[in-house]
Amino acid sequence: MRESTIMQIQYVTAVFAIGLVTLHLLMQGVLVPYGDALMFQKVLSLYKDAVNGALLEILLIVVLAHGFNGLRIILLEWRQTAGWTKGVNRTALFAALVTMAYGTRTVILAATGQVS
Amino acid sequence: MGQQAKAATNEPGERAARNKRGVAGWLNPLNTNIERWAYVFQRVTGLAVLAYVIGHIGDTSFFVGGPFGAGPNSASWALDLSATENVFGHLVLTMVVLVVVYHGINGVRLILAEYGVIFQKPARPEYPYKPKSLRTVQKHLVWVAVVGAILAALYSGGILFG
Numbered sequence: 001m002r003e004s005t006i007m008q009i010q011y012v013t014a015v016f017a018i019g020l021v022t023l024h025l026l027m028q029g030v031l032v033p034y035g036d037a038l039m040f041q042k043v044l045s046l047y048k049d050a051v052n053g054a055l056l057e058i059l060l061i062v063v064l065a066h067g068f069n070g071l072r073i074i075l076l077e078w079r080q081t082a083g084w085t086k087g088v089n090r091t092a093l094f095a096a097l098v099t100m101a102y103g104t105r106t107v108i109l110a111a112t113g114q115v116s
Numbered sequence: 117m118g119q120q121a122k123a124a125t126n127e128p129g130e131r132a133a134r135n136k137r138g139v140a141g142w143l144n145p146l147n148t149n150i151e152r153w154a155y156v157f158q159r160v161t162g163l164a165v166l167a168y169v170i171g172h173i174g175d176t177s178f179f180v181g182g183p184f185g186a187g188p189n190s191a192s193w194a195l196d197l198s199a200t201e202n203v204f205g206h207l208v209l210t211m212v213v214l215v216v217v218y219h220g221i222n223g224v225r226l227i228l229a230e231y232g233v234i235f236q237k238p239a240r241p242e243y244p245y246k247p248k249s250l251r252t253v254q255k256h257l258v259w260v261a262v263v264g265a266i267l268a269a270l271y272s273g274g275i276l277f278g
Contacts, residue, residue, distance in 0.1 A: 067166035113187020
């Protein structure tokens with residue numbers, strides 16, 4: 001993928017992240033009292049609600065895509081050899097996918113797993 | 117030939133190409149203009165937020181019992197909260213709000229600049245030759261990011277420690 005296209009994606013994910021992170025922060029103390037926001041039953045109800053669960057999953061993907069691409073950009077700015085570029089591109093993509101998979105596992109298990 | 121090579125390496129583009137300070141150059145204390153510091157803080161806060169997000173994904177996984185859990189687990193969640201819901205944890209969260217809000221507002225400035233929305237029209241250079249593109253709105257938005265971040269951190273600190 002061309003770097004110019006990746007930068008467009010970086011800006012799009014930034015705009016989505018601003019909206020979603022703002023909502024996420026407001027849910028933790030402003031729209032919902034902070035003490036209540038962390039209660040087990042409250043968190044469980046958020047994950048089990050389709051809209052809230054989907055928003056958390058989208059937030060996870062958007063923030064990780066933006067964050068790991070940002071890290072990739074910084075590392076590519078640092079050094080510019082062909083080997084380094086290839087290594088950084090692959091490692092950033094792999095790390096983003098692994099972290100997304102782990103976070104998605106939490107969302108899926110929280111929404112569908114048996115409560116204990 | 118030697119003279120030609122020397123002349124070529126003194127071209128501005130050549131000098132820029134030789135600038136290999138890289139990431140270390142971010143923290144050069146001689147970088148005194150506000151846009152340079154805004155750039156440095158954008159990178160540093162971005163790295164800090166990414167580190168927090170990775171930790172937060174690990175931390176919230178304890179809602180389902182951690183890496184080896186199989187579903188929502190109230191005991192595991194209580195254990196996680198006991199480790200994070202304390203003065204140090206709240207201090208970290210307050211700092212996270214500070215850097216996230218700065219990164220977000222300054223990021224909006226960068227996007228607007230990238231698409232030419234907040235650039236002034238080109239004009240003849242006049243003394244003291246400050247670039248017109250980095251005046252007024254852009255500079256104000258940097259301060260909006262700084263002040264907004266501090267206010268948001270104070271507000272969240274009030275909620276967390278209140």
